[in-house]
Amino acid sequence: MREVEVLILGAGLAGLGAGVEAQRLGRDSLILEAAPTAGGLCRGITIAGCMFDRYGPKVIVERESSQELVQLLGADASRHELHEVVHLSGLGLIGFPVQRHLVELPPADRETVLKEISIARSEPGEVRNYREWLLSSYGPYLCEKVLFPYEEKKWQMPLSDMDYRWALERPVAVDLKEVLEGAERKLPPSRTYFYPREGNLSGLVGLLAERAGPIRHSSPVTGIDPGRKTVSAGGETYRYEHLISSLPLDKAVGMTAGFDTDLAARTRSLLKWLSVRVHNLVFEGTTPLVGDAVYFPEPSVGFRRVAVLQNLCPALPAQGLTAVSVEVAMGRGERTTPEQELGEVVEQLLTIPQFSTFGPLLESDSVDIAEAYPLQRDGLREHVPLLTRMYQQWDIWHCGRAGTFNYCDMDVAYQQGRRAVRLAVT
Template identity: 25%
Template structure:
């Protein structure tokens, strides 16, 4: 019987493991470099009793399969929320999506945005890159006030180096008549998007989902196994603790460029292609405060340069158990996300204090609340987003056929290097689908972009 090894206990590795177990396969095993389940979807409890996620995750799904797995894992122990999302700009709040709700802007900015919309020219489908696409879809005003500064903060790369093919359902495009109607009738337009409702576990943060899934096959997971060498010819792995394992098929979820660097005898063309893959890094700063915060917002976007972060989550609103003893009358928590990259360096030693000052600058904290901060928690993420650059698909077209010819399947947010299918549900299903492919020759609609819900 052929052996299948899995590297990484994040959503993709767990999706593959769940599927292999469900199909009754015996000869498989999963290796994780840390002691933690969940990868980029893990959660942590700090010394003060606050729970923090690795970024602002919300649970929504495109797949019946994933929904069933989550329902079994949580057994009904979740909260369901209506998304309330805002943009902080020009000292006011604009409901998300920004482009549908520009009526909230000051008059000068509103006029600039409308003028840009009315002067749109050129087909978005002919745009050469993401920056050009923004100009053709949103016009100069919206690009100036929101799209350009916000995306620069998120991605940390020059926007003309990004492709436009990744966008899909992630950006609400323009309907000028609808926007003018919203302005005239003074109505908000906030229901766009796949995550306008979402779930969140009662306790344990997002990581509780994946910890529960993993309990079904805990005996098949080896922790503290950092991959250090891949002998493709021999189909053998080496780990930092000296362990060596042979495989027939390998599912790897670690960053693709790192994996290629661990492999022996890789063609120079593959190494060169891997060197062209671009990612950014992230810093999650959790600020736990003593006091009550009455603010129904879920998460907020910050395009301006008076703060380092691009997004802040009222994390206490997701679950009361994200604060000590579940007591939101005594505590609240703000989870702040900042991007770092070679184009956008961040001083890690000062990130906590610059974050706190940014919260005050943006009206999220008062000076008196600064004095009541009791938790300052930092999660440093070396690989945060795989950037969909103009040359990404060309690079992947060199790397993946070679790896798969060697029995290696690189999947997941950084394994597949496809941001557009890097949500938790997408990532989990990449694992499910690649397991089906290895065993049954099935298609992989998520990673190829050729399928719908399943």
């Protein structure tokens, strides 16, 4: 039985952050990773000479929590303004989020939205769910035309079943002052980000892995025993003093010995994931495109977002080629195969004006992400702290998007991993 002072489950950004912190503190640590390589959802792939973040583009948003990652990239860190747009039939491309770019709407539409926002915010009622929060923030016209269809497409569930509090820290939340300013003039981008000048984010993952201590790959966790302080993974057993987990919280509960059966059942019913399918596509020719990402509220369009790699980072596509990454939210119903859906995606893509002049599709890669986004269901924000407090009594600390069931970005996940180690060993 291998004995480790700090045992870390998962080598995504949170797990790597935990490994980096354990090494900084001089602790004996080991990371167990189910996949053959580190990185979690930040793994790269090259298709027809074009570089992709295989599970959809990930960027380092510029803010205090990302400074360490940017410093690690050093001279390879390239700073960009984030230009995102929404495609609306009959109106073309409008800045994303639309509520921040009302000046780009036709005057009559803009006046209607402003009037409804004024009424909604001056007469706030009780807000019990995400649908009601959207209505109380932006009024019925903008909600019915843009926000409801887009959010329902993204989350694949009734918005009335969702907690709204997660949205307060996301781009969908725009304060009234900015809404009014954006109705008068075109606002500059509200966010900036960093991306490697050369290559994709797998280079950053490599730099973190070098600093995160030992990593044992191809070691999926199959059991956690808090009483014995052991973890079973890859056919071996490890004894730990402190355990840091970035595994999906619902899966961790399911594999924890002696866990309360009623609480486990409640966890299974409440903690659910949105799955997505990502199609990485390379087309012949260089096509000028608008936006780092284009969002599609219309129900008639099957995908919800198209990321444009040449705008995200000019070094990603090979010369003479155009590369895009298309994300499709996967509902609970029957799904087509990736091959069948790929044909439908390309066919729909070519009907949209700015993509209609694409050359032939040269090569593609399609991948399903079973646990892409934690569904922000009503009751989640009360249940997760209950679980994490229980685990902390056993000296088990959770971190990352999956481990905390928190819809957070990669820099936040990384810092959560570091913080979990500090809390565990002090």
